[in-house]
Amino acid sequence: MIVALNTVKLHRLEDFRQGLSQQPAGGMVALLVLRDRRLAYLAVRMPASRGRP
Numbered sequence: 001m002i003v004a005l006n007t008v009k010l011h012r013l014e015d016f017r018q019g020l021s022q023q024p025a026g027g028m029v030a031l032l033v034l035r036d037r038r039l040a041y042l043a044v045r046m047p048a049s050r051g052r053p
Helices: 013-021
Strands: 002-005 028-035 038-045
Touching: 002 013
Parallel strands: none
Antiparallel strands: 002 028, 028 038
């Protein structure tokens, strides 16, 4: 489960979507993930282009 995007705690799926939409294309984001009762940060690069095929 993703619990935070960068430093912003997420409460709803819409919070995640809105947070991603504000990130620059090609930039990095940090996701705080809860898995097996452990928290871990994952660095993820945003796509260079946001266009849909």
